[in-house]
Amino acid sequence: MRIAMIGTRGVPARYGGFETAVEEIGARLADAGHDVRVYCRGAVEKLPAYKGMTLVHLPAVQHKIMETLSHTALSVGHVLLHRTDVALVFNAANAPLLPFLKLARIPVATHVDGLEWKRAKWNGAGQRYYLAVEKLSVRWSKQIIADAVAIQDYYRETYAAGSVMIPYGAPVQERCDDDLLRAEGYEPGGYHLVVARFEPENHVDLIVEGYSRSAARLPLVVVGSAPYAEEYVKKINDLAAKDERVKLVGAVWNQDLLDALYAGSATYLHGHSVGGTNPSLLRAMGAGAPTIAYDVVFNREVLAESGAFFAGPEDLATVIEQAEDDPAACRRRGDLARERARVHYTWDDVAARYERLCLDLRG
Known part of the structure; x- marks a missing residue:
């Protein structure tokens, strides 16, 4: 054809x-x-x-x-x-x-x-x-x-x-490139991760706010930018400026590094709310990243039992703290997500x- x-x-x-x-x-x-x-x-x-x-x-x-x-x-x-x-x-x-x-x-x-x-x-x-x-x-x-x-x-x-x-x-990763992460200044398993365009329906501001309310020990690495949403970007920058644990790193075009960031994260925080099967979510799942997602039908459909979910800053703060308190359970969810990606996507x-x-x- x-x-x-x-x-x-x-x-x-x-x-x-x-x-x-x-x-x-x-x-x-x-x-x-x-x-x-x-x-x-x-x-x-x-x-x-x-x-x-x-x-x-x-x-x-x-x-x-x-x-x-x-x-x-x-x-x-x-x-x-x-x-x-x-x-x-x-x-x-x-x-x-x-x-x-x-x-x-x-x-x-x-x-x-x-x-x-x-x-x-x-x-x-x-x-x-x-x-x-x-x-x-x-x-x-x-x-x-x-x-x-x-x-x-x-x-x-x-x-x-x-x-x-x-x-x-979903691309499936069996291992994390720890050497690449360390060369770029990241400790494997030592950070929470967001990868998103800075648009309101992706709830990056809510994630930063929820994280800041938590007693998390690990930093929050935020990958992303926006070409048009200047006011929303300023809101995120202002929230991040109040918490030294929040690291805004901008866009990451090196795909090997991005893969490593997913695979090496303690959790991946996913705020997308209006799409269907989101590619960033699938990439995180394929990398075995324990995922905490905004609670909408699309994210529940994709993650099923492998996901944890949040609806607002307070419950996100709680879920992040739980993830740090029980990293073994968190890793099991990540493994389950990878297997779900391997089978269904x-x-x-x-x-x-x-x-x-x-x-x-x-x-």
């Missing part, structure tokens, strides 16, 4: 969950003999191909609302001139462009992601737009892809729409399910 993957920043993956999914799935589809074309934007080095995938580089308007849609518009135009058997479109925000593919009789599956309209960065108009494109995705896609059962439930209950559930995969299985979906779309 000829398969086009549209709507992300493309590969190599250096940004987020969509890009990682495209790289992991696309490479495996290419290995299986399919002609995979990935549309990319913003790459410093414009590679013509990567891991068996053909890369098409197109520009985009540099604006938080228009960037994705402008790039996808050009990508759809390219697809119309260079036929494909199936189009996989990532992000419901691209739904206004789906009729062009439908008119060209190109079957489309849209990966709708989480409940984007709940994100605080969108104002009233942005929220209305994301609610509208959810409906358009249902109307104009041959199939909807949900990455969690809870997202499936939402689309069924809200739009009476069926979907196929395909989660993300493998990229080989994810790619096989995408291949079956593409065969079904082509008919």
Whole structure:
């Protein structure tokens, strides 16, 4: 089959969950003999191909609302001139462009992601737009892809729409690179970890506040930043400045170091609340990080019995203290999380399910 993957920043993956999914799935589809074309934007080095995938580089308007849609518009135009058997479109925000593919009789599956309209960065108009494109995705896609059962439930209950559930995969680490951690100034097992973009729905401020209320002996290492949320970033900086145990280290682009940080953490604190199957959560699980997650249905679905949960600063402080008081129990939860990732969230299985979906779309 000829398969086009549209709507992300493309590969190599250096940004987020969509890009990682495209790289992991696309490479495996290419290995299986399919002609995979990935549309990319913003790459410093414009590679013509990567891991068996053909890369098409197109520009985009540099604006938080228009960037994705402008790039996808050009990508759809390219697809119309260079036929494909199936189009996989990532992000419901691209739904206004789906009729062009439908008119060209190109079957489309849209990966709708989480409940984007709940994100605080969108104002009233942005929220209305994301609610509208959810409906358009249902109307104009041959199939909807949900990455969690809870997202499936939402689309069924809200739009009476069926979907196929395909989660993300989790990289599994059997050991931690202790030498790398120590070279970078971290003691294995000697810190609590947050990895998140600084956006309100990821609750980094709540985590810092809850940690500061605790009697934790180990420091809190916070990895992340935000390109647009200046006011929210200031709030986090102000909270961190009041507690010398909190270490804001910014973004970490060295993936080996990031893997080691997950694997070497005493706990991983996960505050994401509006997505489905979150890639950062899966990465922590695959690394065997004992995870304490914000108490929403998505996180409970992914972690199941391997997780501990919090709803506010006070109960987070309590759970952190319990984790330090009983590190053996904490490690057992981490081992359970790794095994759950190994069994339920493998990229080989994810790619096989995408291949079956593409065969079904082509008919």
